[in-house]
Amino acid sequence: MNSKTGRADVVQNSDTIVQEIEIRQPAEEIFEAMTNPDELVKWWRVEGKFRVTTMESDFSVGGKWRMRLIGGRGNETVVTGQYREIVRPRLVVFTWVRETEDAIETQVRWDLSEKDGVTTVRVTHSGLTTEGLRKRNEGWPMILGLLQAYVEETK
Amino acid sequence: MQGQMSNVTMPARSTDRAHRKQRDAVFRAIADPTRREILSILRGRQQTVGEIAGNFRMSRPAVSKHLRLLRSAGLVVTRQEGTSRHCGLNAKPLRAINDWLQDYERFWSESLQSLKSYMEEKS
Numbered sequence: 001m002n003s004k005t006g007r008a009d010v011v012q013n014s015d016t017i018v019q020e021i022e023i024r025q026p027a028e029e030i031f032e033a034m035t036n037p038d039e040l041v042k043w044w045r046v047e048g049k050f051r052v053t054t055m056e057s058d059f060s061v062g063g064k065w066r067m068r069l070i071g072g073r074g075n076e077t078v079v080t081g082q083y084r085e086i087v088r089p090r091l092v093v094f095t096w097v098r099e100t101e102d103a104i105e106t107q108v109r110w111d112l113s114e115k116d117g118v119t120t121v122r123v124t125h126s127g128l129t130t131e132g133l134r135k136r137n138e139g140w141p142m143i144l145g146l147l148q149a150y151v152e153e154t155k
Numbered sequence: 156m157q158g159q160m161s162n163v164t165m166p167a168r169s170t171d172r173a174h175r176k177q178r179d180a181v182f183r184a185i186a187d188p189t190r191r192e193i194l195s196i197l198r199g200r201q202q203t204v205g206e207i208a209g210n211f212r213m214s215r216p217a218v219s220k221h222l223r224l225l226r227s228a229g230l231v232v233t234r235q236e237g238t239s240r241h242c243g244l245n246a247k248p249l250r251a252i253n254d255w256l257q258d259y260e261r262f263w264s265e266s267l268q269s270l271k272s273y274m275e276e277k278s
Binding site: 020023125 | 259260263264266267269270271272273277
């Protein structure tokens with residue numbers, strides 16, 4: 001995705017981000033890698049950017065999880081949340097709260113769908129703006145309209 | 156503001172303090188329906204504080220308080236003309252929201268790439 005279309009998508013979809021990737025592995029194995037803490041710490045890292053160092057997880061609906069990330073500059077971020085929905089090996093929905101920051105509760109959804117040996121993994125991260133915004137969202141489309149206009153003007 | 160966003164790791168964590176402070180101020184400013192309404196009013200044209208207050212049932216000092224918050228977030232700019240103060244909209248700080256969303260977008264995109272490499276190299 002190029003940055004220009006990415007930006008437009010972000011604006012149009014308000015406070016939700018959707019990312020997708022195809023992986024040539026069965027959904028069951030990918031699901032395991034995404035939810036088993038021992039495996040998760042092996043892949044969730046990007047050279048020079050960040051690295052998940054620990055993951056504690058009570059993988060059940062209502063169960064809590066907590067992970068630590070080290071950033072490229074050695075800065076640490078703690079992210080916590082709670083599992084809301086688990087459908088093995090297709091779906092995980094959980095809350096995502098950055099403890100070390102402003103503690104806004106956001107939601108992450110992982111969808112896996114397998115076809116002919118290829119699994120599409122989709123991440124949907126929503127509620128990214130301010131807390132309570134979704135509850136009293138009057139005027140929010142206007143804000144996004146302003147933002148859109150501004151971004152297009154300054155492209 | 157954009158230049159500061161390079162070398163992103165986790166959203167917000169890597170941005171400098173001043174930048175984050177500004178973003179938080181913008182988020183706080185637009186979280187309130189009255190303040191969003193004020194921005195909407197100013198979208199059309201500049202207005203005096205009195206004109207803006209005329210749109211609301213609340214007291215003028217209450218409206219002024221909202222305006223102060225919008226001003227400190229940089230979303231409203233004011234200009235004194237004689238005895239009246241004219242308020243105008245400045246959409247630029249809203250860019251912080253865009254940057255914030257883009258940071259997360261990058262974070263997830265990189266995370267998925269990483270998962271893909273791990274899974275496909277495993278086989």
